[in-house]
Amino acid sequence: MRLLLIEDEKELADALSGALSKHGIVTDHTTHLADAFELTRQNSYDAILLDRRLPDGEGLTFIPMLRRTGTDTPIIVLTARNEPLERVEGLDLGADDYLGKPFLVDELMARLRAVLRRPPSLTELQISVGRMVIDPLHLSVTVESIPLELPRRELLVLVALAKRKDKTVLRSTLEAAVYNYEEEIQSNALDAHISRLRKRLLDAGAGITIHNIRGVGYLLKEE
């Protein structure tokens, strides 16, 4: 797991990085919003820890900036300002949780877990993988801004895989994503969709590949 920590107090940042690493969490650290924004473009984080008072501005302004790019990475706001009104302010801007300083690392871990196991929010605007951008809400796909039209079932497979890129998606999960429980399939329909989808993605130069994990499921990776 990889976190982005945006915090200007060096001592706190170092202590936190150390503590988190003991939980197997890799932490990228920066002190300025401008850098943070750049980092989120280059990397994919599982969550972001955000301080409010920062050298180059109010931390909260970062949230809409990020959300506008379509990222729904969970954000936990860390701050000394812990009045109820201010919590509301943060949460309304799209933060997922709010943690007043000082706090115990254990509490942070608990909130992290809670936030990460939360079902993906509906505010998720688009998924970006390889050279393609997927908009699950409008069910549209573009490769380098050029629209790519996909049949419905193939699109559903693609979305299900893209939402969990680099992670194995069970065969049964994919079936659940493509078929509702009334529909039945008694053949290799899913395999056929995968195969046709692969061909289309290749032709379109999407920059992603779909791997099979024998006996388990499928996995989408960037090339």
Added chain:
Amino acid sequence: MRLLLIEDEKELADALSGALSKHGIVTDHTTHLADAFELTRQNSYDAILLDRRLPDGEGLTFIPMLRRTGTDTPIIVLTARNEPLERVEGLDLGADDYLGKPFLVDELMARLRAVLRRPPSLTELQISVGRMVIDPLHLSVTVESIPLELPRRELLVLVALAKRKDKTVLRSTLEAAVYNYEEEIQSNALDAHISRLRKRLLDAGAGITIHNIRGVGYLLKEE
């Protein structure tokens, strides 16, 4: 004692309610997740019986929803899906037990008792050992962020061992984790899996070792 039963097959639900009432258990019944969530807000249940395939979605999604509200009511998942991989998926989402259909009411009662006397489970999101991170929910394994693809049976062995790292895992426990009850093995198939898994972990530089405790079972340690 009061249970919440979330099940869309009317016949099964009625039969179950009847059988449970003979044990002095009151059962609330609903067929939809949305209603179930509302009911848990209004009532306090001793345990929840949850079907997976429901008209308004996959039952498992209910678990994080509920856990997020801070409730630790034991959940037993009822389902026709009883493959080892799917058991892992269910339990790691925070279910307390898993019961494949069809089942005997007596077995359900036994599991209910077991679950009620058990201290609330703390499910880990991911397991970090050596240089590797195991995400049982997404069934993915990475070594220093590089995905490691493992065959199904070896993956199941690894997850079972990693969950109890530094502790001996009984041979029989491992077998139960890898094979369902219909399958039988009459050879050293498990040993073979361990051997091949060791080789793969070594090649990948996972930073862990699997030790044998003669006559008892196996044990996973960091190097």
Added chain:
DNA sequence: TCCCCCGTAATGCTGCCGCAATCTTCGCGG
């Protein structure tokens, strides 16, 4: 009517995994 999505099934291939043979390690008793 034409098009194309999509379920089905046939075909070929890959590699998982059960099995068993063989070798190694461990623990115990003398």
Added chain:
DNA sequence: CCGCGAAGATTGCGGCAGCATTACGGGGGA
């Protein structure tokens, strides 16, 4: 310290389940 038996480790083999691909045709929408 040695020897023996049992448990474990390793590995090749072969069966076959699972996957990839593709052709075919029904059926629904434009």
